[in-house]
Amino acid sequence: MAPLPVVELLQHQIASCEAQLRDLRQQLAEAQHLQHIRTQEQDRLRHTSTSGDPLTHDMTYGIHDEFRSEVFAALSQGEDVPLRAATKWPLEKNEYKRYGRQLIMPEIGLQGQLRLKNSSVLIIGVGGLGCPAAAYLVGAGVGTVGLVDGDVVEESNLHRQILHSTGKVGMTKVDSAKIFLSSLNPNVKIATHTARLSPESAITTLQPYDLVLDCTDTPASRYLISDTCVLLGKPLVSASALRTDGQLMVLNNPPLPAGDIRGGPCYRCVFPKPPPPESVVSCGDGGILGPVVGLMGVLQALEAIKVITKGPHTSDSSSPDPPSLLIFSAYASPMFRAIRLRSRRQKCAACSAQATVTAKALNSGSLDYVQFCGSISPVDMLGPNERISVDNYAKIRMEVNPFTGMEPSKDSHILIDVREKVQFELCNLEGSVNIPFSGVSSTPHSTSNDNESEPSWISDLRKHPDKPIFVVCRLGNDSQLSVRKLKEHNLDFGGNRFIGDIKGGLRAWRENIEPDFPEY
Amino acid sequence: MSEPKDVGDIGITVEFSGGLEMLFSNERKHKLSIPAKDSTGAPLNVGYLVTYLCENVMKDARKDLFVLDGTVRPGILVLINEADWELEGEETYEIQPGDNILFVSTLHGG
Numbered sequence: 334m335a336p337l338p339v340v341e342l343l344q345h346q347i348a349s350c351e352a353q354l355r356d357l358r359q360q361l362a363e364a365q366h367l368q369h370i371r372t373q374e375q376d377r378l379r380h381t382s383t384s385g386d387p388l389t390h391d392m393t394y395g396i397h398d399e400f401r402s403e404v405f406a407a408l409s410q411g412e413d414v415p416l417r418a419a420t421k422w423p424l425e426k427n428e429y430k431r432y433g434r435q436l437i438m439p440e441i442g443l444q445g446q447l448r449l450k451n452s453s454v455l456i457i458g459v460g461g462l463g464c465p466a467a468a469y470l471v472g473a474g475v476g477t478v479g480l481v482d483g484d485v486v487e488e489s490n491l492h493r494q495i496l497h498s499t500g501k502v503g504m505t506k507v508d509s510a511k512i513f514l515s516s517l518n519p520n521v522k523i524a525t526h527t528a529r530l531s532p533e534s535a536i537t538t539l540q541p542y543d544l545v546l547d548c549t550d551t552p553a554s555r556y557l558i559s560d561t562c563v564l565l566g567k568p569l570v571s572a573s574a575l576r577t578d579g580q581l582m583v584l585n586n587p588p589l590p591a592g593d594i595r596g597g598p599c600y601r602c603v604f605p606k607p608p609p610p611e612s613v614v615s616c617g618d619g620g621i622l623g624p625v626v627g628l629m630g631v632l633q634a635l636e637a638i639k640v641i642t643k644g645p646h647t648s649d650s651s652s653p654d655p656p657s658l659l660i661f662s663a664y665a666s667p668m669f670r671a672i673r674l675r676s677r678r679q680k681c682a683a684c685s686a687q688a689t690v691t692a693k694a695l696n697s698g699s700l701d702y703v704q705f706c707g708s709i710s711p712v713d714m715l716g717p718n719e720r721i722s723v724d725n726y727a728k729i730r731m732e733v734n735p736f737t738g739m740e741p742s743k744d745s746h747i748l749i750d751v752r753e754k755v756q757f758e759l760c761n762l763e764g765s766v767n768i769p770f771s772g773v774s775s776t777p778h779s780t781s782n783d784n785e786s787e788p789s790w791i792s793d794l795r796k797h798p799d800k801p802i803f804v805v806c807r808l809g810n811d812s813q814l815s816v817r818k819l820k821e822h823n824l825d826f827g828g829n830r831f832i833g834d835i836k837g838g839l840r841a842w843r844e845n846i847e848p849d850f851p852e853y
Numbered sequence: 854m855s856e857p858k859d860v861g862d863i864g865i866t867v868e869f870s871g872g873l874e875m876l877f878s879n880e881r882k883h884k885l886s887i888p889a890k891d892s893t894g895a896p897l898n899v900g901y902l903v904t905y906l907c908e909n910v911m912k913d914a915r916k917d918l919f920v921l922d923g924t925v926r927p928g929i930l931v932l933i934n935e936a937d938w939e940l941e942g943e944e945t946y947e948i949q950p951g952d953n954i955l956f957v958s959t960l961h962g963g
Contacts, residue, residue: 608928
């Protein structure tokens, strides 16, 4: 099929550039405004320290030359150090104003604000959790905020990843976030790490920080971050979200050395074994509601502020809250519940006296977290005679059937779309029947010929034994599993009817046949 | 809470969260009345409850998304009356009338 017409492509590109330009202008305006304020402030200080000072007259006219040059030498030395050194207040003038609303709270106060200012927090993952977490920590005046992410901004991120914007699609998430955060609060130093965290880079990346936020989205990264936090003695605020649910834990708090049972549990204490990879669902596959993940990110910022302002753990300081897991379910009542968690596991691989996770093993790369957690490779379970390309399927729909020579007709075959109903309703191929994969896969393999107990979708498919069946899904994995299932139910009548899947699913259909078919 | 069917049954609440409810007819909260003794006559413990749920309540065929190697699969937390089951004796905890057992699948998205 023809690619997008040039005119349309150019229009799209122009719109994207214009959005980016608007964004940059906005940021430039903010930066110029900020610069203007700073210049004014410096001018004012210089003004008051010279001509406005009544001593100036005496210094110029009434004092011994030698003494005068000595005084000027001392003063000019003072000019080299930042202006703030001259003030007797622990915070800068603008900081009292900026943080005033939290400074007047007993939970923060001057000491809490100074602790925030002197602290550094590393945010790993600048997505749905990391964006709101970073915004609130930078807003609150944490001294240094580090950002780790190797991804670039995509359009499908924007409904929840609130630091990124339309004009920044294609920019690295770390750069996009830095632009937003620097203009939110120029007092905060933003350190960027534009790469995915790896076992080899973990220790050096986490080392300079006081506290870590796990805002990532895979089990492998969660174990890696937890292990590194235990090795370096950093408290860890871990959160996750999917669909309408979220979970939050403060781990390794207090961050005592491995083997000290008074330390807080780590991720491995709570989950010693990783989940089977087929049970892990990503936001891309399962979906995610923006405010749900946003809420969890905001709670991470809150827990981080609580840990930092409480000050360093000492043996006589009050013990932190007992370890707990906060569970959020947007559609349950009540929406929040807190669960008491276990303490450190006696045989934990990371934080017990018998720990096998060591800094040496981590640095050498001998710990393979991806292998530990397993991965699922794309499904490839059907033979070539059970599969059809989108191009050949398009011919069946639109041209003469290459196999039978039959005229095209949508009635000549059955097209089953196995995506879930809500996705099917978004967009589908004309004439397709929706039999969701969850229903196909949850139907037990019938052991008897008891047709009465079988679901209606099976009996419906038995009614037209002559029509070949094509199965399609979003990407081409579930369609293969479904073909196997249909054959298990003997819907191919012992091989007498063709049942096969459309290779690459609706994504391939959009890429090769129908560019206007919606991508979601 | 539903009334026990007979003197040999106890009423409990079983809840699912983090996506596990999809395996249990998309219901988060199940009020159940289950036999107070398992098939061998021993008092009902959480280990047996898991088997019971698998055989009697779970209609989905994908049992391995709930149970693996005879116990709850890795990545699922079992919480007895709002506390990690590891604080209560794990599978050996004997279920009392009115108990709340929550199964939570860990989430990984972010």
